[in-house]
Structure formats: C-alpha cells, structure tokens
Amino acid sequence: MNLFKIISDIEQIDPEVSERYSFYSRRNLLKFGSNLVAAGIPAIVAGSLNKALAQSGAPSAAAVATLQFALTLEYLEDEFYRMGLAASGLIPAADTKVIAQISKHEAAHVALLKGALGTAAPAKPTFKYPTGTFTSYATFLATARALEDTGVAAYKGQAGELINDKAILTTALQIHSVEARHASEVRRILGLKGWVSDPAQTTFTQGGVALKTLPNTTGFTDDSFREAFDEPLTKAAVLAIAAPFLG
Amino acid sequence: MKKQQEEVSLGMLPGQLEPVRVGRRLFLRYAGAFATGGAILASCKNGEENPTTVMAPVDLGSGDVSILNYAYALEQLEAAFYTQVIATPYSGMTDAEKTLLTDIRNHEIIHREFFKAALGANAIAALTPNFTTITFTDRSSVLNTAKAFEDLGVSAYNGAGSLIKDVNYLALAGKIVSVEARHAAAIRDLLNPKSADFAGDDIVAPATGLDKADAPSVVLPIAQTYVKTQITATNLPK
Structure with a gap:
C-alpha cells in the first residue's frame, strides 16, 4: 500500500462511497465509539464525534477520505520521530524534550484518527527515508521541518472538505494548529523564523x-x-x- | 436619538456600575462621533468630564459577518498589544526578541487591517484596549500576556471554524490560525527555551494531541478583560 494507491482508491470509489462506508450503521456506530475508547480517546472527544455521526447519519464521503489522507500523513510523522528518537547519537540532549513532545503528539494523532476511522482506517504504509535521515541531525531536522510545514498546509487544504462535518472539522483544526506549533519550533531550532x-x-x-x-x-x-x-x-x-x- | 443612545449605552455597562448621566456636551460629541460612523474612541479617551467610561458597545452581528467581526476584535486586541510592546520595549529585550516581536506585530496589524477591509461597512468600530494589568517594562509580564493572547487566538479560531458557512472564509481563517499557532510556539519557546512548552501539555491535550477549541462564549469574556469597549455577541451562529 502506498499513498498514491490510497488516494486513487478513495477518488475512484466516489460513486459507491455511501455503500462502501455503510459500516456506519447503528451497529458500527457503537463500534466506532468503542474503537475510540480502545484507543484511549477521552469520552468527550468520542462523544462529540459520535454526536456528529448521530446528527448526520454518517460522516460524508469527503470527511472519510480526508481522515484517511490525514492518517497516512500522521503515520509517516509518527514513524519518523520514533525512528529519530531511537537512533543512537542523532538528537542532541538539548533538543530531546522538543522532539519527544512532537513524537508524543504524532502518536496521539495516529491513535485518534485510527479510532475515528475504525474499519475504514488504512494500514500503515511502509515508508522509506532519504539517506542520512537518521544519521545526520541536520538532515533529520530539515526533514522534520518539511513534514511539519507540509502537514500544516495539508490539513489546511482539506478544511473545506469538512465544512459539512462540523465535529470532524473542529478536530482537524485542533490537529492543524498543533502541527503549526511543531513547525514553528522545528524551524526555530534550525535557526529559521517560525513562520x-x-x-x-x-x-x-x-x-x-x-x-x-x-x-x-x-x-x-x-x-x-x-x-x-x-x-x-x-x-x-x-x-x-x-x-x-x-x- | 438621544433617548435611544442612552438606553443602549447605559444598558450595556457592566453590572456593578451606577447608570452614568451623560452630560450634554459629551453627549453631543459622542453622538457626533457615532453619526460619522467612526472615532467614538478618540472622544472617550478624553474623559475629564466624566470619569466613568461611556462607550458605545459594539455588537458583532450575525452569520458569517459576526464570526469575521469576532476575529477582527481579537486581531485588534493582539495588534494593539504588540504595537505597545514594540513602542515601549521591556528592559533587556534582545535584538532577536525585538525582531521576533516586530514580526508578530506586523502580522497582527496585517490581520487586523485585512479583516477591517474585508468586512467593509459591516466592520465593528475600533475597540479601546485595557492593558492596565500588563507591565510593559517587564519581560515576564509581556511574554506571558503574549502567550495568553496567542493561545486564546488559536483556541478561538479552532472553535469558530465550524460556525463559518462560506468555505472561502473558512479557508482564510485557516490561513490565519496556523500563523497564530506559530506565534504561540515561538513565544512559549522564548519563555522556556527548548522545553516541551512550545506545545505544552497545558495547551495540547497529551492523550489526543489536540489543541484547544473554545466557543466565542468562552473566549469573549476573557478578551473582554483587555478591552474597555463592551462587546456583545447575542446573534452569533451556534
């Protein structure tokens, strides 16, 4: 599985999308909730997402596609930071707190989105990383900056897709601004402006x-x-x- | 006109205040400013005739306009704050800090002026800030206020996104909120460099990785403590 395949799948299934996602039946609505609980998502978040589902019957096809797209990006960020933190001698002690905090959030985003998508969650793709990503701190940071700035821009680009799924839109915005905080901090560690x-x-x-x-x-x-x-x-x-x- | 003005302005004064008798001279000035649709605030600054502030309340309106006015109000607050920060730098402000804070000031002024222009005739009046709780000569006071404003702005935009109907306005709010979040992280990093605070557990929920999203009914009372002008928001979308 790769990003391109996920996206083309999503785009191609548009006509049948309501059928394909008919797992948002009442039974699966309950499952959706329990997934969130299993993922450690606080009841208030699960509650608001379920409320949105209850109101609209099901998230729109656009919202499901957006969450799948977001999850794929979060998989990449999550794995990237975990590998960075695991790479011996890569991250200077002075920067560990920052990178660990970012990593914690990316892991939480993966859990949140997987829980929200339930059976519609794509599996984690196999990623590869350019040479030097986990041996050169400069390369690692430059990659982090690219991923964070891209993440901010990606969520922003999808906001309009969620305009009819209000609870999901709010959640996406809450992730979006966290990515922006990350981007700002990574940029500043690199000696760049945060903007x-x-x-x-x-x-x-x-x-x-x-x-x-x-x-x-x-x-x-x-x-x-x-x-x-x-x-x-x-x-x-x-x-x-x-x-x-x-x- | 006079009767209506008094009812509106007095009715909206904060609860504990005694009704204020508006002197004829002040009233004429006040009404004149109102009629020309603008600088009520300039006249209110000169309060020697009436020590209790009498100021027209502003109402944000309804629909998407009210959300844009809400954003405009918050941007006014931020722009006024950073303008003062740069005009009277706190003691010990480094060159790097001045550059960073000047950048933020410029962004907030651009946001403010952008909303004013975009709203046109629907824009609320200029608000009069109340920064009496801030010590502009003190780094900690200034940066902690900046942190509070930036975090408040992020939570406000996050909470208001779902209230917007027009997808183009939503896109614009999205373009601005992440800039506010970048500011917030930078300010937090100035206060506690290279710690987890840039996106600390106090503002980003550790279990979900979600930033705050607050409704206008939560944000406005906080913002109001820094604004003399009474802001009313009775017709915001829910």
Missing part, C-alpha cells in the same frame, strides 16, 4: 483584499505580508512532497 515566507506568493492578495495597500502597513516588508497568511496545499501537491518517503 513561512513563500516567495511563490506574488499577488499579495487575500480574499480579494490587496494587502500592500492596507492602512498602517507602511514600511512592512514583503516577508511580513507573506508570513501573515499560511498557504494551503492540495492533496496532489502534498503527495508529490511525500513521494520520496513512499516504500
């Missing part, structure tokens, strides 16, 4: 508003305008970035 200035952003326009002519911004650099808005990535763009990790 992203994407040189590809040349329009300086958001939501139809021309940023550079806004009042009270005289003297602000292009970087400030770019950094103030984190840009999303489409699924396809995320997959292209994830490609080197696919086994």
